Amino acid sequence: MRPSDAIAHVRHLAFLGLPSEVVIPRMLEALHALIGSRINGFIWSDARGLPTNIYSPVIYMAAREVMVGGYHLMQRPGELAIEDLINGPRVIDNIAPWRDSGRLERTVLYNEVFVPSEAEQMLDLVLRDRDGPKGIVFLTRGAREKSFGLKDRRILLGLAPAFLRALRVGAPTSADPDADEPAEARFLEDGGSESMIVCDLAGEVLEMSADAHVMLDCANHGLIAPGQASTDLPGLPAAVKRALAAGTLTNTPVTVRSIWGHFRFRAFPTAMASGGGLVVLIRQLETLSLRVIDRLRDTPLSPRQREVALLVATGHGPDAVAARLGVSRSTCRDHLENVHARLGVGSRAELVAALVG
Template structure:
């Protein structure tokens, strides 16, 4: 994705008015396309800058627990940050590579250095945008730093939506992961990506008191009544999307294999994103101009022409021309075909 398109996509996501935990992962994904890095992460903070929650490309409960503990402590890196240094500045200090934070939270995961951008609402700290790179790789350039700083207002706007209550419709498809749970609801085996979906299902936050044992204990409390009642399907909404859990009896395994046993169940967890978010993600993949993508998103969501004209800032004839151009470029002829293309899981 080109830089201009990525920045426009990030701004569009921020304007959706959805909870920040729904849109921030996709915003980070768009940002990673234009600022090469090991990974981009976001940290929600309280007004004093203390960590409250994280979004990482993967979730390693033990690492997040150590991250929160060490940032709150007095090790070298935490002290440098509290002195007012940015992560980019702190990473250049000799204390950084000697710190427990570097050795427990960076080195094991291939992180050599980083660049951070504080996200503020007025004078209050609301979050931290962080990009990292592997050891012995080039530091972030001035241009890359300016680009990371330029998207800070979009992240501030996304966080502001957390105070707005709005109805959400959900897309027909979503992410999935399969776990095996025993008769007590304990997770005995889990597939790739299960941590992120469990976090969403538990609506969990990773603060300074977070621990991996508490995380899986909460999962047991979630699954135990479902397994006991043999409740085949249950759905509920969180800030992260609509969660659906389906239970299936686990077949007895062959000798020596894990994943089955008396009372064991397969738990399929699915997270469906808000329809507005899925539409924004889907149109970003289309070979259209930025303005055409915005019009296509409104068409998929079924917004009336007056709303589209007002929000995009165009007239009726221009809207008609955009619609005709979009359909011609995508070789389709109806809103239903456009929606199917955009919302395909």
């Protein structure tokens, strides 16, 4: 993918209006294609710059230790903390003064989180608006890898408005499984990735893959229980445990909502050395708009045509598309005709089938 297309893809993801916890992980995937990094992630913060949540799939457990705050217990006065980066004087590369002075290598944050993850180099982008800081994007590379350059900084800085938009427009995911959602936020039963959890018959987690660990934490709203270390195995959500106790999970899947999206659980009996057990499959469901935007990524459409195609494929009528884009209905119709011609479809129904089915 050309850099210009990857940048457009990040901006289109921010355009979706999904909760930031759902869309920012996908924006980070696209960012990785633009700026090669060993690890990237995002830390949400409150108005004081204190971390409130984190997403980083590669250094997930080490990063969660930062969120739990255990490293604070080992810090010496004046050492670098995450809030120092978020409240730093710069928009980009607030870690530079610590790195350039040699103070970074003497901090607990560096030695307990960065070094074990081979993430000795870091580039950060702080996101702020009139109400204060919102969070920080971070990218890392190993000590022997190429340093982040001026081009990397320009690309990251240019994407700041997209990340801010994602933080502003996305409404939190409802915890009510029966609540209505806009069409573009609808979750698809046949999409998303799936991982495996091994439990005993009482539903206590015995073993899981690293991917399942991340998904299960996210299904539990990405929160670590008081007194729980981030390396402990998380438990199944309460709704899943109730279904196991009732004996229905092997026949009827259970879908759990959290701030990170929708997660579907289903169970299968299995034989274990200690007796009977269960394999629980957890699937993070895909939203309709994310599926469509992924399928639009490699099409020959212009950025505006992709926006029109996205809105049409997610159920918006002509008036709604025109209003959303701030154009006349006739202009919207012209864009849609061009979309049909470039994708080789003859109707709205064929367009939806190509992008959703």
